[in-house]
Amino acid sequence: MTDAGGYDAQALHGFAHDSIAKGSKSFALASRLFDRVTRERVWLLYAWCRAADDLTDGQDHGGAMVPGHDAAAAIGRIRALTGRAYAKEVTGDPAFDALGLLLTDVAIPRAIIDDIIAGFELDADDWRPRSEADLLRYCYHVAGAVGVAMALVMGIDPGDETMLDRASDLGISFQLANIARDIAEDAAADRCYLPVEWMVELDIPPGQHMHPAFRPRLSVMAKWLSEMAADYEASARWGARKLGPRSRWAVLAAAGIYGDIAREVRARGDHAWDHRAASSLFAKLGWVARAGWSVLRRPPQRRISRDGLWTRPRHDGAAT
Structure with a gap:
């Protein structure tokens, strides 16, 4: 079942919950203190951040880095899929669709998300x-x-x-x-x-x-x-x-x-x-x-x- 934006909200909320539960016990615990709507939105944002960070480093939830990982190509993918999320296109990637779903409810300027991506780029460049x-x-x-x-x-x-x-x-x-x-x-x-x-x-x-x-x-x-x-x-x-x-x-x-x-x-x-x-x-x-x-x-x-x-x-x- 999908919402008006074409996203399967239930599946994406479940994916985002699993992402924060696996990625950060501290943030997962603190996020439980938000009201339900805010908590689910926070999870969606975390899921995108976690996935973009992992794509940059060639990791899975901060695990071991994959040898020979192409960080520059990963940054290109992050920018492209994030652009599709802002264009309200379903990407098929749950982390980027989580961002797209979030954007149907919260107006986050693209410049702020680009600032975050710039951080991933610094890591990719071994800055x-x-x-x-x-x-x-x-x-x-x-x-x-x-x-x-x-x-x-x-x-x-x-x-x-x-x-x-x-x-x-x-x-x-x-x-x-x-x-x-x-x-x-x-x-x-x-x-x-x-x-x-x-x-x-x-x-x-x-x-x-x-x-x-x-x-x-x-x-x-x-x-x-x-x-x-x-x-x-x-x-x-x-x-x-x-x-x-x-x-x-x-x-x-x-x-x-x-x-x-x-x-x-x-x-x-x-x-x-x-x-x-x-x-x-x-x-x-x-x-x-x-x-x-x-x-x-x-x-x-x-x-x-x-x-x-x-x-x-x-x-x-x-x-x-």
Whole structure:
């Protein structure tokens, strides 16, 4: 059975649910806190993001990379199928049809989705940041822009640039935590998202940051990443006050769960990469409870400034 747009909504919602359940236990748990309609829309967006990320890297839900994968061809496929989704064409690929179905209900400017695809393209080009600004630009494209799209799914006015900045901050905080946690895994895959200027400042030779002799200096960079993540998380938490209760609950829970990753990496110091940092189920449920309690209280009134934080690009008049 199909809806007015020609999509099998029931099948696509099921596919999207399975995608987030397999791809991210943390996001899957936090998404349960949304109301049903928002939750299903969030799942549809996640399914597209997950599939596009996997296509870029030649993976299945973040698993092992396929040797000899043609990343450039994958980016071409992502752009082509995404274009068809925006043209309201059924593609036959459930992840891209999930995006098409979402677009029948939510107006996400194509420029925002293109910003996300630009992040996949950076990975496909084996791009590496030279400066801290480069790092933050990358974090925006791979996660901050997703935060903007998520805010639109949650009903934020596309013209509310201030709120969309805060949504971008949440994604950036998540990605900074990911980078701090995954330094060793990225190095094993011949990737590095630590700015070259940081390496020079700490006198770490190119490509040698995982050498045991440089572990104390590497932990300094992890501390910097964790502190940056905390700043962006604080900004996003203040912005969440404008969301509806259920969406605020989900966002604050996710912020706490992911924030714990950065905090754990920082707390471990030189041993941060002995095993992968993760939040326990007990800790995650604790954040769900704390976020729920905060929603019942009066939202914080003291404004958290964005002064000094990186600001996302503007897309005035972007077509949908």
